[in-house]
Amino acid sequence: MANYTLTYFDFPGSRGEECRIALHVSGAAFEDERIVRDAWATLKPTSPYGGLPILTVAGKGALAQSNAILSFVGRAHGLLPTDPWEAAHHEAVMCAVEDFRAQLNPSGRIADPELKRIAREEFAAGYLKTWAAAIERQLEASSEAGPFFGGAALSVADIKLFIIMRSIIDGGIDHVSRTAFVEFTGLSRLYEAVRTDARVAAWTNR
Numbered sequence: 001m002a003n004y005t006l007t008y009f010d011f012p013g014s015r016g017e018e019c020r021i022a023l024h025v026s027g028a029a030f031e032d033e034r035i036v037r038d039a040w041a042t043l044k045p046t047s048p049y050g051g052l053p054i055l056t057v058a059g060k061g062a063l064a065q066s067n068a069i070l071s072f073v074g075r076a077h078g079l080l081p082t083d084p085w086e087a088a089h090h091e092a093v094m095c096a097v098e099d100f101r102a103q104l105n106p107s108g109r110i111a112d113p114e115l116k117r118i119a120r121e122e123f124a125a126g127y128l129k130t131w132a133a134a135i136e137r138q139l140e141a142s143s144e145a146g147p148f149f150g151g152a153a154l155s156v157a158d159i160k161l162f163i164i165m166r167s168i169i170d171g172g173i174d175h176v177s178r179t180a181f182v183e184f185t186g187l188s189r190l191y192e193a194v195r196t197d198a199r200v201a202a203w204t205n206r
């Protein structure tokens with residue numbers, strides 16, 4: 001039996017997929033538990049914080065919150081720097097991805113198509129650009145050589161950045177251009193490096 005079970009919806013994106021990719025890259029065996037909305041409605045009241053993903057570790061219990069799961073996997077399996085100061089910067093980037101989601105996700109709940117278009121276009125021209133510029137500055141400060149946030153070694157922060165960027169680049173967000181990140185050369189290079197990493201590609205191209 002696998003030591004880890006990752007519970008999430010049967011959807012190849014967002015917080016669950018970034019944890020699945022991290023677990024896959026870690027090389028640790030894990031059960032990829034995908035649940036339907038009805039099962040989640042039953043599980044939700046007893047879940048740690050009322051949200052997925054949840055990582056269950058044999059002999060320990062359940063851990064929720066995507067960034068805590070990624071940090072745990074990163075520390076346990078060499079996907080975060082061992083230096084605490086450097087690791088904290090990777091964790092800060094992961095928090096910034098959650099900031100991005102907090103700004104973007106409410107627009108997905110706007111029922112009126114015209115109001116939704118306006119909100120998304122404002123997001124794309126404003127918050128997205130400011131956010132990407134900030135991440136790019138952190139990337140430059142963290143590693144001159146790249147291509148990853150910490151240099152040559154892939155970390156859980158790179159995986160989280162890849163998943164949020166892919167949601168835009170794949171065209172999944174109406175009224176946000178697929179090319180929204182193109183001008184950010186460091187981020188674009190990081191995205192390509194994660195996308196083409198053999199371990200990541202082995203998961204995403206299954």
Ligand SMILES: N[C@@H](CCC(=O)N[C@@H](CS)C(=O)NCC(=O)O)C(=O)O
Pocket residue numbers: 014015016044050051052053064065066067098
């Ligand atoms: N801060 C949490 C957010 C968890 C969250 O909102 N997850 C979404 C899916 S990405 C969810 O569970 N939605 C269903 C629900 O809230 O009932 C994290 O980073 O894991």
